[in-house]
Amino acid sequence: FTMGRGNYTEKDIKEAARAFTGWGYNGQGEFVFRQNQHDTGSKTVLGKTGNFDGDDVLNILLEQPHTAVYITKKIYKEFVNEELNDANVQWLAQRFYDNNYDITKLLQDIYTSDWFYTEKNIGNKIKSPIQLTAGIRRFLPMELEKDESQLLFQKILGQILFYPPNVAGWPGGKTWIDSSTLMVRLQLPQVLAAKESINITAKNDDDVNMGMVKEEQLRINRNKAYVNKGASAVIDWTLVNKVFEKTAREKLSQKIADTLLQTGSRVDAALLDNYIAKDSRENFVKTTVIQLMTTPEYQLC
Known part of the structure; x- marks a missing residue:
């Protein structure tokens, strides 16, 4: 994780481990050096030889x-x-x-x-599940019916916060997208707005979910199960409308797109227009925001 594979040998690892003997922490989580546990013998790390301790090894690494x-x-x-x-x-x-x-x-x-x-x-990286959900919640002031639904979405999308698959963390990139997670990503804004339902099985993948997901059908329905699962949210659309209150009506959809999308490409305005409510300015903003958040372009940053 410091130099990359191919720039050191197994012997370097073993010798460096000897240098870090005695390093530890106390009950308060504070660093402690226990001299009586330290290997005081000579070590050779990356071609340098001496009675090294952990700090010496760190300096040797930084010299490379x-x-x-x-x-x-x-x-x-x-x-x-x-x-x-x-x-x-x-x-x-x-x-x-x-x-x-x-x-x-x-x-x-x-x-x-x-x-x-x-x-x-610009706009070439796929948002991680946490980036995606946090971005939606940051832009849309909301109160979830049940906070536990955040964990549900993390399980379904394959990134449980603070539970990485290994010390290297999540691989990221295109691994965030597969046939099931893509559909959930695209539906998530409408689920939060209580307009859609999810019927999907979370991955049974210990490398991603750390054994925290069993083989069970995670089902969220539009009616009764929404209340039970708490997957939908109460969104304060008044605050969202204030963001665009000074924008002229004819420029409103483009302004919302410029605010939400971080890609060079743009959503087809004519196609988007088919799914936008036009009975009031408030509903126009609401439906435009939700529809843009369900596009592939919104998945990128």
Whole structure:
């Protein structure tokens, strides 16, 4: 997780482990170094030999240019594009290394670069389930009928918060999308608005769900089960309408789309118009927001 595979050997791992002997924590979770448990013998890590402790090993790792490159690649994939641009990565990694691993300066280099704002790097990442649900709830002021429904959606979509599949975390990217989760993602805004129902089986995948989901049919119906499961929500549409109250009616749908969508492409306005209520401005805003949130474009960031 620091240098990337291929830049160290199994012996380096064993020798580094010896250097970290004695490191621990107390009952309050505070770091404790237990000298009597520390291996004081000579160790060889990445070609350097000495009576190293944990701090020494960390310094040796930071001296390696591969460390800066590997960390830069991970940050680039997270904030820019999963498809790496070698020239951009090498430039960033060198500056990151020269700036003594200053994360703030690395992010500044990314966000102030012209290529960060190119069409290729905008709206190219699939939102994680938490990003998706948090984004919906952030834009739509709501009270869930039952808070437990948040866990239900996390189980169905394959990301239970604070329960990653392993120490590496969730793989992310295209793994968030499959034949079942895509339909739930597209239906979720309408489910919260109590206009749709979900009839789907959550994945029985211990790598994703950490054994927390049994083979059972997770069913949410529009009527009675909505009350039992608490999957729908009470949305304060008055506050949503205030966001767009100064926008002219003829520009309203485009303004809402510009606010919600982070992609260069746009939803077909003529097609969208077929599903929008036009009896009042309030209902126009409500139905436009919900319909845009159910589009594939809304799945991207």
